[in-house]
Amino acid sequence: MPTCDLLFTHATLIDGTGAARRDGALAVSAGRIAAVGDCAGWQAARTIDAGGRALAPGFIDVHTHDDSALLADPAMAAKTSQGVTSVIAGNCGISIAPLVPRHGLPPPLMLLGEAADYRFPTVADYRRALEAAPPSVNVGLLVGHSTLRAGAMDDTARAATGAEIEAMAAALDQALRDGGLGLSTGLSYPASRAAPTAEVVALARVTARHPGALYTTHMRSERDQVVEAVGETLEIGREAAIPVVISHHKCIGRRNFGKTTVTLGLIDKALATQDVALDVYPYTASSTVLLPEFVGEAERIIVTSSQPHPEQARRDLSAIAADWGVSLEDAAARLGPATAIYFQMDEADLRRVLSHPRTMIGSDGIPGPYPHPRLWGSFPRVLGHYARELGLLTLEDAVRRMTSLPAAVFGLPGRGVLQAGYAADLVLFDPGRVIDRADYDQPCEPSAGIDAVYVNGLQVWGPEGASGAAAGQFLHH
Ligand SMILES: [Zn+2]
Known part of the structure; x- marks a missing residue:
């Protein structure tokens, strides 16, 4: 028996x-x-x-910023309570390794912690730390472009030189040998927005030499230039011959509502000749660092943390600005380094992205005392609200997007299927x-x-x- x-x-x-x-x-x-x-x-x-x-x-959370949380809070209740059994860290161009910062942390690297938290010169060092104190979930790591830039450049507000690209390429190659799953970028953030497409292509080509590795991107624009940004992403995928994942796909700002019909059309056309996938979180508010240039399109902004003004956390930016008698932009500048929740997307776009057959679920939560609810709620919200209550997806298809699809896209054999x-x-x-x-x-x-x-x-x-x-x-x- x-x-x-x-x-x-x-x-x-x-x-x-x-x-x-x-x-x-x-x-x-x-x-x-x-x-x-x-x-x-x-x-x-x-x-x-x-x-x-x-x-x-078990569900695979393909879009996380759990790099530090996995070590600080290994029980990972925010994830296990949703049925998540594996997380992919290192998204949006920021990974906790490989980096020991010499020049401070350009935004948004502080989303993963303070300078002292960046203490892993190699991905192998980070892996050893995880294996010495295993968290409750499995961990895959992407290698962040902004992290590589912070390590190789004295000033990230410009394009990398040839020598700096070579230094990043060497660090990236080692990080992928050490177990990194691929390269991530965050091209709309200060640490990387000055990087031209060619810099990313050079690093994506290094990544493509590693079997199974992929390129994921928080694109250069999710606002007025979102269609062009999808074009750039697809071009990087073709130039480097590498599968691409468009992270937390969305169109920010009322005048960009509805553009997912165009972006998803571009992706459908590209799928005939190249490997493309997407991820999304099931909410119409986003959350990231608070920066003056990000406040324009949002209908409401809740400040979730502020280093110089912790007493302002959980308040609306508009109320803080009114108290201080300054503009929203000036209030955002005074609060920084800070994080916020921005209400600025359209439900119809969200449903369109969520229904696309190549879309996976990624919580994109930023661990902390006052997070966006996506940190704790994304997967049950897709299953309960979007599948059961709205009928947007069948239960089987919702589960597929959380399991076999991400296992195939990220190259995780032996997981994601019963x-x-x-x-x-x-x-x-x-x-x-x-x-x-x-x-x-x-x-x-x-x-x-x-x-x-x-x-x-x-x-x-x-x-x-x-x-x-x-x-x-x-x-x-
Ligand atoms: Zn992002």
């Missing part, structure tokens, strides 16, 4: 491929899925009667009840309906909350 550590019976299996749900069982042994479907005759150390609830592959031999990253949830509960007033509320979460066969979330199990592995090609 075959034996296993854990046996789920009477489950509704949602296998991650997008295939229709089916009733069945699933056996876990030594951190891996041992059998799926008919598990009659299996002897288990522990049996869990799923009672008809859904059992799916299949024998695959890692036992699993989420047991109630499709009729799952929903986000974090909002702009109470942003750190765990979701409802996520009943149990397992990473490599170990339980990391359940009715008692986060277990803190050191279950996560470093994911590499």
Whole structure:
């Protein structure tokens, strides 16, 4: 008689491929899925009667800024409580490694912490730190262009010289050998906006030499030039012959509402000849550093943190500006370094992006005491609000975007599907009840309906909350 550590019976299996749900069982042994479907005759150390609830592959959060949080708060309740079992860090051009800063931190590097938090000269050093104190989730790391610039340049407000590009290329090549999954850029931010397309192409070509590596980008514009920015992204992908991921795709500002019809059309056309995917978070407010040049298009801005004025956190920028008798731009400048939530996108654009077949889910949350609710709510919000309540996606397709699609795009073999031999990253949830509960007033509320979460066969979330199990592995090609 075959034996296993854990046996789920009477489950509704949602296998991650997008295939229709089916009733069945699933056996876990030594951190891996041992059998799926008919598990009659299996002897288990522990049996869990799923009672008809859904059992799916654990969710992969493809867009995170968890680089430092993974070490500071390894239980990662914000993620495990959503059913997330793997996170991709190092997005938007900023990765915590490889960098020991010599010249201070140009924006937005402070999103990951202070200068002292950047203490990993190589990705191998960061990986060793994670493996010495494993977090509850698996971790993949992108190598950030802005991080490379901060390491190679004395001034990031200009294009890199040939010698600086060579230095970045060498650091990038080593970072990819050390397990980095690809290159990320944040071309709209001060640390990288002066980089011409050719600088990015040069680094994307270095990345493309590593099998399975990809290029992800917080594009040069998500505002008036968003269509041109998609064009630049596709061009970089073609020039370097590398798969591209457009991060948190959106069109900011009322006059740009509706432009996703154009951008998604460009992407559809490109898909005939090149590999393209996207990610999105299911909210119409964004969150990032507070900069004077970012305040123009937003209908409302909530300040979430300020180094010189911590007492202003959780207040509207307009109220702060009124108190101080200054413009919004001047108030933003005085509050910096600071972070904020910006209400500035259109629901119809969000739904259009979310429905695109190549779109994955990425929370893009910035860990902290007063985060955007996406940090805690993104995945249950897609499952509960956009799939169940609105019917925008089938449950199977919503799960596919969180599991097999990101595993394929990021090159994470053996994850993202309920299949024998695959890692036992699993989420047991109630499709009729799952929903986000974090909002702009109470942003750190765990979701409802996520009943149990397992990473490599170990339980990391359940009715008692986060277990803190050191279950996560470093994911590499
Ligand atoms: Zn970004």
